[in-house]
Amino acid sequence: xxxxxPSPDAPAGxxxxxxxxxxAERGAEAGDPPSASVPCRIxxxxxxxxxxxxxxxxxxxxxxxxxxxxRWAGLTLLLAALAVAAALSVGVGTREVGWADIAGGLAGRTxxxxxxxxxxxxxxxxLAALAGAALGLAGAVMQGVTRSPLADPGILGVNAGAAxxxxxxxxxxxxxxxxxxLGTAILGASGAAALVxxxxxxxxxxxxxxxxALAGAAxxIAVSSLTMAIxxxxxxxxxxxxxxxxxxVGGATPDAILALMPVLLAGLAVxxxxxxxxxxxxxxxxTAAGLGLxxxxxxxxxAAGAVLLCGAVTAICGPIGFVGLxxxxxxxxxxxxxxxxxxxxxxxxxxxxxxxxxxxxxxxARPGELDVxxxxxxxxxxxxxxxxxxxxxxxx
Amino acid sequence: MTTEPSLVAEVAAHRRRRLxxxxxxxxxxxxxxxxxxxxxxxxGSTPVAPLDVLRVLAGQEVPGAxxxxxxxxxxxxxxxxxxxxxxxxxxxxxxxxxxxxxxxPDIIGISAGSGAAAVFTIVVLxxxxxxxxxxxxxxxxxxxxxxxxxAWRDGVAGARLILVGIGISAMLQSVTAYLLLxxxxxxxxxxxxxxxxxxxxxxxxxxxxxxxxxALFGTLLLCQSRNLETLRLGDDKAAALGVRxxxxxxxxxxxxxxxxxxxxxxxxxIAFVAFLAGPIAARLGMPGRPIxxxxxxxxxxxxxxxxxxxxxxxxxxxxxGIVTGAVGAPYLIxxxxxxxRAGGTI
Numbered sequence: 001x002x003x004x005x006p007s008p009d010a011p012a013g014x015x016x017x018x019x020x021x022x023x024a025e026r027g028a029e030a031g032d033p034p035s036a037s038v039p040c041r042i043x044x045x046x047x048x049x050x051x052x053x054x055x056x057x058x059x060x061x062x063x064x065x066x067x068x069x070x071r072w073a074g075l076t077l078l079l080a081a082l083a084v085a086a087a088l089s090v091g092v093g094t095r096e097v098g099w100a101d102i103a104g105g106l107a108g109r110t111x112x113x114x115x116x117x118x119x120x121x122x123x124x125x126x127l128a129a130l131a132g133a134a135l136g137l138a139g140a141v142m143q144g145v146t147r148s149p150l151a152d153p154g155i156l157g158v159n160a161g162a163a164x165x166x167x168x169x170x171x172x173x174x175x176x177x178x179x180x181x182l183g184t185a186i187l188g189a190s191g192a193a194a195l196v197x198x199x200x201x202x203x204x205x206x207x208x209x210x211x212x213a214l215a216g217a218a219x220x221i222a223v224s225s226l227t228m229a230i231x232x233x234x235x236x237x238x239x240x241x242x243x244x245x246x247x248x249v250g251g252a253t254p255d256a257i258l259a260l261m262p263v264l265l266a267g268l269a270v271x272x273x274x275x276x277x278x279x280x281x282x283x284x285x286x287t288a289a290g291l292g293l294x295x296x297x298x299x300x301x302x303a304a305g306a307v308l309l310c311g312a313v314t315a316i317c318g319p320i321g322f323v324g325l326x327x328x329x330x331x332x333x334x335x336x337x338x339x340x341x342x343x344x345x346x347x348x349x350x351x352x353x354x355x356x357x358x359x360x361x362x363x364x365a366r367p368g369e370l371d372v373x374x375x376x377x378x379x380x381x382x383x384x385x386x387x388x389x390x391x392x393x394x395x396x
Numbered sequence: 397m398t399t400e401p402s403l404v405a406e407v408a409a410h411r412r413r414r415l416x417x418x419x420x421x422x423x424x425x426x427x428x429x430x431x432x433x434x435x436x437x438x439x440g441s442t443p444v445a446p447l448d449v450l451r452v453l454a455g456q457e458v459p460g461a462x463x464x465x466x467x468x469x470x471x472x473x474x475x476x477x478x479x480x481x482x483x484x485x486x487x488x489x490x491x492x493x494x495x496x497x498x499x500x501p502d503i504i505g506i507s508a509g510s511g512a513a514a515v516f517t518i519v520v521l522x523x524x525x526x527x528x529x530x531x532x533x534x535x536x537x538x539x540x541x542x543x544x545x546x547a548w549r550d551g552v553a554g555a556r557l558i559l560v561g562i563g564i565s566a567m568l569q570s571v572t573a574y575l576l577l578x579x580x581x582x583x584x585x586x587x588x589x590x591x592x593x594x595x596x597x598x599x600x601x602x603x604x605x606x607x608x609x610x611a612l613f614g615t616l617l618l619c620q621s622r623n624l625e626t627l628r629l630g631d632d633k634a635a636a637l638g639v640r641x642x643x644x645x646x647x648x649x650x651x652x653x654x655x656x657x658x659x660x661x662x663x664x665x666i667a668f669v670a671f672l673a674g675p676i677a678a679r680l681g682m683p684g685r686p687i688x689x690x691x692x693x694x695x696x697x698x699x700x701x702x703x704x705x706x707x708x709x710x711x712x713x714x715x716x717g718i719v720t721g722a723v724g725a726p727y728l729i730x731x732x733x734x735x736x737r738a739g740g741t742i
């Protein structure tokens with residue numbers, strides 16, 4: 001259970017993540033009844049600020065928090081970048097379009113080819129933004145729940161689980177409607193998440209990032225080979241699965257977006273409401289329990305929000321990896337580790353990343369286009385390796 | 397002082413027993429492999445009598461059996477055997493080196509490099525034959541080198557190597573999936589070979605590279621197996637016992653990559669064979685005995701039996717990688733639960 005304390009001279013990236021929060025720091029206190037040493041009204045104001053100021057000492061606290069001015073500036077910057085990315089996503093693509101086409105397409109006319117192209121790009125842009133926001137948020141929540149800087153719906157095998165559930169549903173139960181896809185994908189995502197977390201947290205040391213990542217990788221391989229086994233004798237559904245197995249937003253339709261919305265809103269609400277408990281969880285299980293938090297239940301609730309988000313996105317777009325990994329790490333640079341800020345930032349950042357990746361995929365592979373899933377893999381894998389290299393072995 | 401001779405005798409007897417048991421295990425496994433080869437050669441959609449099989453192997457022309465055995469079944473059996481040996485040996489060495497049963501080459505991305513290169517050369521460049529194998533081997537080596545260098549920070553630590561490998565592997569797998577699924581003349585059967593591994597379309601001309609790899613890298617690994625066992629005690633203790641850590645680790649990694657890359661180039665990344673062979677061998681063998689040789693034999697046995705099951709027992713002719721993948725998934729869960737209950741770390 002007890003991990004060694006990170007030393008104060010932790011490497012440069014060390015302050016990026018909540019995962020290095022010492023678990024045993026206040027272990028002695030945690031055994032006391034909450035009323036003895038810790039205020040009961042932990043929800044009166046930011047639990048992190050108080051607890052971290054006391055538990056960590058003033059030396060490291062400033063590096064974990066960001067001044068409010070910086071956060072607001074970051075937020076403005078993100079929103080501006082989002083607007084630019086949305087404009088790019090509508091205006092740039094395989095086919096060049098003029099201003100008149102863009103105006104016409106946005107107004108809903110499809111009389112010229114250019115206008116029709118723009119009209120197709122609008123739902124695509126919206127889907128990219130929604131899917132990116134969901135994945136970024138899901139990644140941030142998963143990193144908080146597992147306290148692993150390497151948590152991501154792709155790395156942990158949750159997307160693969162959702163994909164397999166959809167294939168099973170199509171092959172054996174003949175599901176065809178969007179809402180059925182969504183339901184099965186969420187079921188599969190929760191199954192995979194539960195399996196990987198259980199596998200990763202058994203044994204000595206609890207759920208370490210290394211064990212979780214290994215369990216996720218092994219589960220992905222197992223699940224995708226089972227998916228293949230189901231798919232192989234079924235040439236009738238292979239075609240529709242083929243288009244969907246590399247994550248992409250190219251097939252966006254208003255119907256898909258409408259079906260996605262309620263699930264995304266539910267996931268968003270659950271995730272954002274978990275921000276406070278994630279902050280407490282970041283202090284370590286013992287401390288969180290000592291502060292009166294029901295650790296297992298809050299983990300479950302927060303994870304359910306993340307699973308809803310990434311399961312729904314996988315059902316519509318296919319498995320898209322690495323967005324949930326990259327975005328929270330970059331957002332921590334802007335807004336610090338407080339989840340009440342980090343979660344909204346990650347949602348916006350995820351939307352930005354996925355829209356840009358989509359535009360990049362259209363530009364790079366002209367006259368065809370690269371699926372957004374492969375672009376995010378190439379953006380994300382270097383970041384993953386960078387995170388691994390930043391940390392000490394003990395923390396992995 | 398008087399007890400010393402009897403103690404020595406006891407230790408010697410114990411050692412002999414362990415040696416004998418290790419030899420017995422290898423013998424039993426070899427016999428099982430022979431039986432599996434005989435099974436795959438004689439049983440199938442057109443059964444061939446064992447005597448006829450022997451006559452065909454001896455070079456005689458047997459009407460009705462020669463084509464089936466010589467052209468169809470023999471290459472499959474030989475390739476399954478050799479690829480299984482490569483995967484089992486390489487996987488067990490890698491797991492022992494990195495001290496984790498989950499850290500097998502297929503999970504940490506060494507196979508993914510070879511697979512992605514093979515798919516790229518076939519789908520995009522339109523190559524075929526030995527050129528694809530060479531590209532797959534070179535790319536497997538390059539991937540392993542990249543993982544090794546990226547994991548280097550004042551030396552290579554096992555945990556960092558595994559994690560960097562997982563990242564690289566995720567990236568390469570998305571490349572493979574993208575190339576296969578977007579290829580114009582996409583065929584699920586061909587794609588399957590490079591996503592989960594298959595010995596469909598095996599030719600005897602694919603065997604020499606595998607034999608060469610086994611002779612070269614297999615011998616290297618078996619020669620290093622003593623140092624490898626010592627490394628399991630931990631870097632510090634192994635160094636104190638006189639093992640040159642960095643050199644041993646590099647040699648073993650080279651051996652692992654060579655075996656896995658060649659086998660992947662021929663048969664695709666047959667899912668989970670490298671992953672399963674080591675733990676099964678460790679369970680069958682005596683604790684503390686080197687497991688590399690039994691693991692290699694178990695790898696061969698696994699591929700032979702899984703291919704037989706996919707071809708004959710299951711409806712629909714599944715490629716071998718699908719069968720090993722389906723067997724491997726539950727075993728993976730069982731393994732993790734068991735190892736954790738025993739208090740070990742993964």
